[in-house]
Amino acid sequence: MQPLPPYLTDEALAVFIRAALAEDVGDGDHSALAAVPADAHNRARLLVKSPGVLAGAALAPRIFAAVDAGLHVRDALPDGTRVRPGDVAFVVEGPARSILTAERLVLNCMQRMSGIATYTAHLTGLLAGTRARLLDTRKTTPNFRLCEKWAVLIGGGVNHRFGLFDMVMLKDNHVDYAGGVAPALAATQAYLASTGRQLPIVIETRNLAEVQQAVEAGGFQRLMLDNMAPALMREAVALVAGRFETEASGSITEQTLAEVGATGVDYISVGALTHSAGILDLSLKAF
Known part of the structure; x- marks a missing residue:
């Protein structure tokens, strides 16, 4: 596994995630708070819908944990995996409200990062x-x-x-x-x-x-x-x-x-x- 560059520190990642969640969540995810029972525990899977190179898989668990320490990611494909439509990149389990709150930031990061990784691999x-x-x-x-x-x-x-x-x-x-x-x-x-x-x-x-x-x-x-x-x-x-x-x-x-x-x-x-x-x-x- 390639060592992480010096800019990818725990502190830098935490600062980025906090700012991104503050932008998106504000004073609360009122859709999830309104519609989903507080004690609901569920799971979701990240589905791949186009071919390319997966990126952001190592970032996703950090985002989920920042939202709720009770969220757990399993069966994750590593960053750099060449994926195809129908592949499951990972499964996340835990409080349902928290899964929904973290969903968009995880997707925004991974879709963008995977697009860049895919294009980089193509040009390389x-x-x-x-x-x-x-x-x-x-x-x-x-x-x-x-x-x-x-x-x-x-x-x-x-x-x-x-x-x-x-x-x-x-x-x-x-x-x-x-x-x-x-x-x-x-x-x-x-x-x-x-x-x-x-x-x-x-x-x-x-x-x-x-x-x-x-x-x-x-x-x-x-x-x-x-x-x-x-x-x-x-x-x-x-x-x-x-x-x-x-x-x-x-x-x-x-x-x-x-x-x-x-x-x-x-x-x-x-x-x-x-x-x-x-x-x-x-x-x-x-x-």
């Missing part, structure tokens, strides 16, 4: 035979980044930086405001030295001249090749000659992904993993 498959690994971006839903990036991992992708705080990424605007590639790198290295921070540095380049400037300056971990045609990207990779990691970015689609991967880049960042993936159709049904 298109890169078979290349060295390139698929990266996510910060193009995520506010307050749901934790789950979306988790889903990318489950689907076989790689997480880029989580936020603005855990990596220095010098993009085109940073470079232009700094006065060029070399000044941007020099200023960044001075800033990290003066603040005592040890952060990886990624520098974005838009043409071969900027690639050459970055290579000559050095002092970074990864070179981004932004919005370059595959032929130009191949030249850039040759110019780097393995001295730094390389990452392709910018307007890369499902149709162009394999061609970009064939240029020899180490990573390809695709915002669509999180901002354009659909959902996996799931349903929680009493039985």
Whole structure:
């Protein structure tokens, strides 16, 4: 089993679940309180209604437990399982009112996460035979980044930086405001030295001249090749000659992904993993 990344702490998950439940439940689930007897105990199963990669199965028990410690999940399929219509992802048992209160948050998280994991797995498959690994971006839903990036991992992708705080990424605007590639790198290295921070540095380049400037300056971990045609990207990779990691970015689609991967880049960042993936159709049904 793949170890969880550092952002998936018990505290971070608990904070997310509390905020999401506060948004949805407010001062009470009055539908369940009104219609269902207080002492009713029941069960429900999570039914899969479309094919894909399951994600969020490890999150669901935490949501149920946050709603009611008396809810118990059993027979759960692990995250990353390839599922088909008719599969049962898990069964939950316990107080009926609480099952109903937790239902929508569990479904919202798992449908969205499974959709992202499914799309990530699909795009990762298109890169078979290349060295390139698929990266996510910060193009995520506010307050749901934790789950979306988790889903990318489950689907076989790689997480880029989580936020603005855990990596220095010098993009085109940073470079232009700094006065060029070399000044941007020099200023960044001075800033990290003066603040005592040890952060990886990624520098974005838009043409071969900027690639050459970055290579000559050095002092970074990864070179981004932004919005370059595959032929130009191949030249850039040759110019780097393995001295730094390389990452392709910018307007890369499902149709162009394999061609970009064939240029020899180490990573390809695709915002669509999180901002354009659909959902996996799931349903929680009493039985």
